[in-house]
Amino acid sequence: MSMRRMRRETLPDKEHQACGLFGVMNRKGERFGGRMAIDALMNMRVRGNGLGAGFAAYGIYPEHKDYYALHIMFQDWDLDAKREVDKFLGANFDVVCDEEMPTNPEASVINPPLVWRYFMAPDKKGDEKRLSDDDYVVKKVMHINTRIKNAYVFSSGKNMGVFKGVGFPEEIAEYFMLEKEYRGYIWVAHSRFPTNTPGWWGGAHPFCILDWTVVHNGEISSYGTNKRYLEMYGYYCTLLTDTEVMAYAVDLLMRRQRLPIEIVAKIFAPPMWDHVDIMDEKRKKLYMTLRMVYAPLLINGPWTIIVAHHGEMFGITDRIRLRPITAGEKGDLLFVSSEEAAIRAVCPNLDRVFTPMGGEPVVGRLKGVEKELRKKAEEGV
């Protein structure tokens, strides 16, 4: 408590109401601690109400980087659920290491659940051998989330992890000891002002499937449409929040259908027809076709998201900019945030600050990934 009060004196107070988003990436892949993410969210304190906060960090488990790292939460310390999960994982994976998540019992959080982490490799049998490793893991994660009561998978990617819960960001960071324990090259963070869904540990952001994480500010008015379309592709929304559909939509389009974010942005937040109608024929065809085919994944209503996976982080806001987004650069660091002040609070001397248009993505890529993409594009794939 005392620490929090001290911080508030040095960082300016503001009057806004919404969720707070922040993402920072080192585009050379150099790893750093969670301090910037924590401070940025503390700067945006009024965007949360202490009912949920969370962090995703990439590159944190180099010693286990070839294994899927599952962070699993057991509501109310339900040990029956844990036994069931252990049995299920044992039957479907080679678990190379599992342990209780290191936590700080002194941290001021209320009712923390048991959180366990597992490092494991798929052990596919029979028909499931046809699935790719990733699809296999998605299927098993869906099983745990939908079939095993009181067990929820926080994250399921390699060499990354999600840490989240009910509390203010600094409390969650303190509970999971983020500053001391972990170093990553991407940090994405979220502070929550829950409105339409109850504040519970599983409902905090980021949402994660494999190594894809999504943090979101807003309320999706197209939720029912998006959700029912995703159901056709085997995604079932169980976490009681509309951010989940974002995560699954990103997974479907980017991982399974391999569309780059620059295209996905045109699907999530397409330009108005008035703009499309005056484009040249080739662009018009592209935009019309995307809209025609992917209309059920147009994300309507006010939203800003920051999405990350290995090698890439991007931020994007809705087609008519009903939620804020600002980006900043300093050397190899790329920042995306709900507010410029939060970026400046952790990095005062920025090279560049800019506010993208609605639907225009801010993309950060690892230098290697960038090169690979360009090569692919040149080959016309």
Add this chain to the structure above:
Amino acid sequence: MVELVRGEEMFSHMLPEFIVERREDRCIRCRVCERQCAFEVHKYDKELDMVFSDEKKCVGCQRCAVLCPTDALVIRPHPGEYRRNANWTRERIQDLKKQAETGGVILTGSGNDKPYRIYWDHIVLNASQVTNPSIDPLREPMELRTFLGRKPDALELRFNGGDYEDVEVATELYPNVMIETPMVFSAMSYGAISYQAFKSLAMAASEYGTLFNTGEGGLPKELRKYGKNAIVQCASGRFGVDPEYLNCAAVVEIKIGQGAKPGIGGHLPGEKVTLPISVTRMIPEGTDALSPAPQHDIYSIEDLSMLIYALKEATNYETPVSVKIAAVHNVAAIASGMVRAGADIIAIDGLRGGTGAAPKIIRDNVGIPIELALAAVDRRLREEGIRNKCSILVAGGFRCSADVVKAIALGADAVYIGTPALVAMGCTLCQKCYTGKCNWGICTQDPYLSRRLNPEIASKRLVNLLRGWSLEIKEMLGGMGINAVESLRGNREHLRGVGLEDWELEVLGIKGAGE
């Protein structure tokens, strides 16, 4: 065949349905009413200088009342009543008497008028408050553009370097038709309705950027310029189907059934088959145009598939093929079969769908409400993962823009509007379409009557209707914080039921209000 007993051999026991009140102090004996009424209700007596009424003939179409220059006429339901009886209502008794006098099947027109539950009136819409801003359609774009047709599961794109604006779509796309508002005009054939009414629908659809449906009576040559706004039907009678007819159209529709008369064919009597209609339908002048109840080359789902692909071949796979059925008990399974048989659009016509002529007993008793049928079909196609392989068009009793919005939220891509279009042109739902004496010039082939409808004016009324509804839809969408109609499609989160049973909520896939 039932041998009809001629009316004149017996004294009719029927009560008049309407009473004609003429306010003598206003009547100027101009004889407009006499000229306007094809049912010959009004009669001027020169010697007495008075206008008399034969109320038994009055159908309550209100043409005379509207056109009377001094507003001297009031037409209202006849107050004469039988003894009140909850079981033997006036309508039941009258129908019995009518049949006792004629020995025939009782015919009627327009849609089911029985008080089946109208689910639209038990579903309410959502709006944004605080957490999500509503959008003002007067100040911000609000998009209703809709594509009808089959969509692929995914797109393959070809990139040229790092420029994501310069992208080629490599996937070969199925044909889709773009409409500017999610409403199209229902099937009404030339023959069932007058040339003027038919042309008005074509003109309005063309002006607004949506579609009209030719019904099964063909498309007159000179109206084929409206082809790109036409859904042309290929029905059981195959009237007017030629290669140009199929290829000038935006959509080809196979008509299996109609909501007002599921399982029943059609019959355009010879006296209505005038020369232009005979030319359009490609049948001899003056012969009855009989549409068989089934399509005799479709006795099964695989037969349907053959016709679908025959039509696709005929149109070089450049036109979406729709299949229209009446909403019946097993509609979800049938719809799924239709999609798998190759239909790009499935059109479902519900219990309250209209007609130019149908046996009353069928109209009032066969089929299921469109709300339940739509919800069941949309759910079934999603469960099978094939919802995006077709568009869903629904028809049957849409009365206002809110019904359209609710249908889209239940899962429809667009809505067929028939009766509202007729009403916009002048129809008053007197239900006498089958008599061919429509005083409003809509449902008649009598040139004296059809001349009353000026396509320039009637199409303006239709465009106004589309515009008014579209504006209202935009208001409702904006209220929900949605600026593209696609984001409402199948979005049942924005619907809540009021006064519905659990099973009904379950079928509709919506929550009760307050949940």
